[in-house]
Amino acid sequence: MKTTEKVKTYSPQGFRDRFLENDNSKDYLFKSNSEHFFCLKLEEINQLKFPVPPSKHICHTLLFITSGTHKIKIGFEEYTTQSNEIIVIPAGQIFSIDSINTEIEGFICQFHPNILIGKYGNPEMINDFDFLKIWGSPDLYFPNKESQFIIQLLNRLQVEYTESGVTNLDIIQPYLIALLCEINKNALKINKNGTAATVLTTKFKELIYAHINQQHQVNYYASILNVTPNHLNKSIKFATGKSPTKWIEESILLEAKYLLYQTNFSVSEIAMQVGHYDQSYFSRIFKKSEGVSPVQYRKLIDKS
The missing domain is CATH 2.60.120.280 (Regulatory protein AraC)
Known part of the structure; x- marks a missing residue:
């Protein structure tokens, strides 16, 4: 334009x-x-x-x-x-x-x-x-x-x-x-008065956004941030009330739900987009969290 x-x-x-x-x-x-x-x-x-x-x-x-x-x-x-x-x-x-x-x-x-x-x-x-x-x-x-x-x-x-x-x-x-x-x-x-834990949490969130389609291990993010996994776990829990593992899991599921709504990708393609190359495993963890399979979730969205 x-x-x-x-x-x-x-x-x-x-x-x-x-x-x-x-x-x-x-x-x-x-x-x-x-x-x-x-x-x-x-x-x-x-x-x-x-x-x-x-x-x-x-x-x-x-x-x-x-x-x-x-x-x-x-x-x-x-x-x-x-x-x-x-x-x-x-x-x-x-x-x-x-x-x-x-x-x-x-x-x-x-x-x-x-x-x-x-x-x-x-x-x-x-x-x-x-x-x-x-x-x-x-x-x-x-x-x-x-x-x-x-x-x-x-x-x-x-x-x-x-x-x-x-x-x-x-x-x-x-x-x-x-x-x-x-x-x-x-x-x-x-x-301006952010604690060391909140600063580390901000950096952690930034890394998740950049690497969620490839990296799901807390150890990986801890190494990039030059801290121990235990220190990262304590800091993230202190700042957010949730563990790094929970943040990673929720980020994967959120990205998957977005892709189910906003794209025509198949479930297997979406699984790969979020770093899961086993479609059946991805579908199981999705259903465990959401109560419905990825295919059923997409149908519910289409009806809405």
């Missing part, structure tokens, strides 16, 4: 299809271009159809709540976001939504990472924002003063998008960068 092309705004009825870029083909469900952007008020899209099964998007999504509460699963953790909180769904992160509270108010802003590259940005800028990384903290609270700054920036982006679409990146890009910088300022305040 060229920046000179007029882009229509999203009607509430068609929003979910546009949000997911749904062209009735699972393989292209989340297809998007490098200038993809929108910013809308949540009140304008309360006719979205739910649930949304485990899914991924190649764009970053920000949900800022000004009134009411909203529940969303990011990875395998559920978050309840309230007034003056922002929920971040990083590009590539698996998320799911069971339902939406139609009484919530706020904003939803989605953008492709490449939109930060150009006149006012650069490719390295995205690395400054840890909250946009899959292993970052997705739920951030803002005191009243800081939340007003966020609202002002989102209002400006929403007005620009509603009136002009993405035709004027010279306006959208600097306001979007300012928004991310405001969010980052607060995120850094929250994370």
